[in-house]
Amino acid sequence: MDTRPIGVFDSGFGGLTVLQELVNSLPKEDFIYFGDTLRVPYGNKTVEEIETYSSQISKWLVQHDVKSIVVACNTVSCMALPYLQRQFSIPFFGMVSAGIESVLSFSSAPKQSNKVGIIGTKNTIASRVHEKDLRMAGFEGVLVELACPLFVPIIEEGVTDDGVWRSIVEYHMHDMKKENIDAVLLACTHYPILSEYIQGYLGNQVQLLNPNHFISDALARYLKDYNLQNATGGSVSLNVTGSTLSFNAFCHRFFEFRNDTVSVINIDSLI
Amino acid sequence: MDTRPIGVFDSGFGGLTVLQELVNSLPKEDFIYFGDTLRVPYGNKTVEEIETYSSQISKWLVQHDVKSIVVACNTVSCMALPYLQRQFSIPFFGMVSAGIESVLSFSSAPKQSNKVGIIGTKNTIASRVHEKDLRMAGFEGVLVELACPLFVPIIEEGVTDDGVWRSIVEYHMHDMKKENIDAVLLACTHYPILSEYIQGYLGNQVQLLNPNHFISDALARYLKDYNLQNATGGSVSLNVTGSTLSFNAFCHRFFEFRNDTVSVINIDSLI
Numbered sequence: 391m392d393t394r395p396i397g398v399f400d401s402g403f404g405g406l407t408v409l410q411e412l413v414n415s416l417p418k419e420d421f422i423y424f425g426d427t428l429r430v431p432y433g434n435k436t437v438e439e440i441e442t443y444s445s446q447i448s449k450w451l452v453q454h455d456v457k458s459i460v461v462a463c464n465t466v467s468c469m470a471l472p473y474l475q476r477q478f479s480i481p482f483f484g485m486v487s488a489g490i491e492s493v494l495s496f497s498s499a500p501k502q503s504n505k506v507g508i509i510g511t512k513n514t515i516a517s518r519v520h521e522k523d524l525r526m527a528g529f530e531g532v533l534v535e536l537a538c539p540l541f542v543p544i545i546e547e548g549v550t551d552d553g554v555w556r557s558i559v560e561y562h563m564h565d566m567k568k569e570n571i572d573a574v575l576l577a578c579t580h581y582p583i584l585s586e587y588i589q590g591y592l593g594n595q596v597q598l599l600n601p602n603h604f605i606s607d608a609l610a611r612y613l614k615d616y617n618l619q620n621a622t623g624g625s626v627s628l629n630v631t632g633s634t635l636s637f638n639a640f641c642h643r644f645f646e647f648r649n650d651t652v653s654v655i656n657i658d659s660l661i
Numbered sequence: 662m663d664t665r666p667i668g669v670f671d672s673g674f675g676g677l678t679v680l681q682e683l684v685n686s687l688p689k690e691d692f693i694y695f696g697d698t699l700r701v702p703y704g705n706k707t708v709e710e711i712e713t714y715s716s717q718i719s720k721w722l723v724q725h726d727v728k729s730i731v732v733a734c735n736t737v738s739c740m741a742l743p744y745l746q747r748q749f750s751i752p753f754f755g756m757v758s759a760g761i762e763s764v765l766s767f768s769s770a771p772k773q774s775n776k777v778g779i780i781g782t783k784n785t786i787a788s789r790v791h792e793k794d795l796r797m798a799g800f801e802g803v804l805v806e807l808a809c810p811l812f813v814p815i816i817e818e819g820v821t822d823d824g825v826w827r828s829i830v831e832y833h834m835h836d837m838k839k840e841n842i843d844a845v846l847l848a849c850t851h852y853p854i855l856s857e858y859i860q861g862y863l864g865n866q867v868q869l870l871n872p873n874h875f876i877s878d879a880l881a882r883y884l885k886d887y888n889l890q891n892a893t894g895g896s897v898s899l900n901v902t903g904s905t906l907s908f909n910a911f912c913h914r915f916f917e918f919r920n921d922t923v924s925v926i927n928i929d930s931l932i
C-alpha cells in the first residue's frame with residue numbers, strides 16, 4: 391500500500407486521453423496531471439529544450455511526492471525518456487514501449503498482421519524510435535510511417551466540425567489508405583480523440599491500435615508487483631502552465647473528469 | 662542616398678508576403694529578412710516574451726546596420742511596437758497603421774463602406790488595437806472582428822489542397838459571411854496567401870484589404886522624404902532561427918525570391 395499520487399504529464403492536452411484511461415483502470419489511485427500549455431507545441435523544439443522542459447516538470451512532480459511518472463506524450467517519450475530515467479530514481483512509463491506492446495500484441499493475434507501503419511507528430515516519426523524498437527523486439531512485418539502535423543493544432547483549437555475533420559483526415563492519410571494496412575498505431579496521445587474519423591476513413595477492416603490501454607496495464611502491473619497500490623484515493627489534480635480557459639473547455643468537451651479548479655503553475659517556479 | 666539595408670522581421674514565414682511586396686515596390690533596396698522560426702508561433706506567448714524576442718531581433722538587425730525596420734507581423738505590431746520604438750532610434754514600420762490606412766482608404770472611396778471585417782490571430786483580435794486605432798482615426802462604420810487560429814498552422818504546413826482550404830475557410834468565416842460585410846482587412850501577414858479562398862468564399866462583392874501595399878508605400882515615402890533611397894541595391898538576405906528546410910520549401914512554393922542559402926542564426930547569439 392502506497393498512498394502517494396501518480397504523476398502524468400504532457401506538453402498540453404493530449405495526455406488527457408491517457409489520464410482518462412488511467413483513471414478508469416485505476417480508480418483508487420490519486421493522479422497529478424501537468425500540461426505545459428504555455429510552451430506547447432513541443433513539436434518544433436530541440437532535443438535540449440524538450441529535455442530541459444520535461445526535466446523541470448518531472449522535478450515539480452517529484453516535489454509533489456509522486457510514486458511514478460507517466461510521460462503521456464509520444465514526442466517526449468521518443469526524445470527524452472532515457473534522459474529522464476537517468477536523472478530520477480522513480481520509474482517512468484512512456485508511450486513508446488506501450489505502442490510497441492500494442493503492435494506486438496496485435497501482430498501475434500490469430501489474424502496475423504504483416505503491414506502496420508504508424509502515425510504521429512513530425513518529431514515522433516522523424517525519430518524512427520518506434521521502428522527501431524519494433525525491429526529490436528523481433529517484429530518482421532511491413533511498417534508504413536506517416537507524420538500528420540495538422541491533427542494536433544486542429545484538436546487543440548477544439549474543432550469538432552465533421553467537414554473539417556473528414557477533409558483533414560483524408561488529406562493526411564490518403565497515401566496510407568492506398569497501402570492496405572492491417573492496423574495503425576496511434577503514436578500521439580491526441581489521436582484517440584480522432585478515432586471515429588480515422589476508422590471511418592480507413593474502413594473497419596483496419597484495426598486502430600491505441601497504446602493508452604497498454605500503458606495503464608504496465609503501470610497497474612508495476613504497482614501490484616511492488617505492492618504500491620492505493621486503496622483510498624480517487625482524486626485528480628489538474629495543473630497547467632498557460633491559460634486555464636481553453637484547458638477547461640477541452641476537459642469539458644472530451645473527458646469525464648471535470649475539475650472546477652485547474653491550477654496555473656508559474657514556469658519561473660520550475661527550476 | 663543611403664545604401665544601408667532595410668530590416669524586415671516576423672515570427673516565421675508570414676512576413677515573406679510583406680517582403681515580396683517591398684521587393685517589388687523598392688527593387689533597388691537591399692533587404693535583410695529575419696524569421697524567428699524556432700520560437701514560432703508567437704500567438705501563445707506573453708507580452709513580455711514577445712517584447713524580449715522582438716527586441717533581440719531588432720538589436721541583431723541594428724548590428725547589421727539597417728536604416729529602418731519593418732515589423733512584418735501583426736501580433737508583434739499590436740503587442741510590442743511602441744516598446745520597440747522607445748528602445749531604438751531608427752524608425753519602425755508596423756502592420757497596424759498599414760491596416761488602418763487600408764481600411765480608411767477603402768471607406769473613403771466613392772463606394773462607402775460601413776461594415777468592415779477584421780480577421781487575424783487570437784492575440785491580434787484580442788488586443789482590439791485595430792478597433793481602437795480606427796475609432797481614434799474617426800472611422801464610424803461597423804466593425805466585425807474574428808480570430809482565425811487555424812489559418813497560420815495550416816499555411817505553415819504548406820497545405821495547398823483545395824478541399825482542406827475550402828472547409829477551413831468556411832469553418833472560420835461562416836459567421837462573418839452572414840454579416841454581409843463590404844470589405845475585410847487581412848490583419849495577419851500570412852493571410853494574403855489565402856486570398857483566393859477567402860474571396861471565393863465571401864464572394865466578389867466583398868473587397869479584400871491587404872495592408873502590405875500600404876506598408877511599402879509608407880516606407881517608400883519615408884525613404885524619399887529623408888533622402889535615404891538606395892539606387893544600387895537589390896539583394897535579399899534570408900535568416901531564420903530554426904530549420905531552413907521548411908523555410909526554403911515555403912519560399913519556393915509561394916515567392917519569387919529564391920535564395921539558395923538561407924542562414925541559420927543561433928538564438929544564443931541574440932542578446
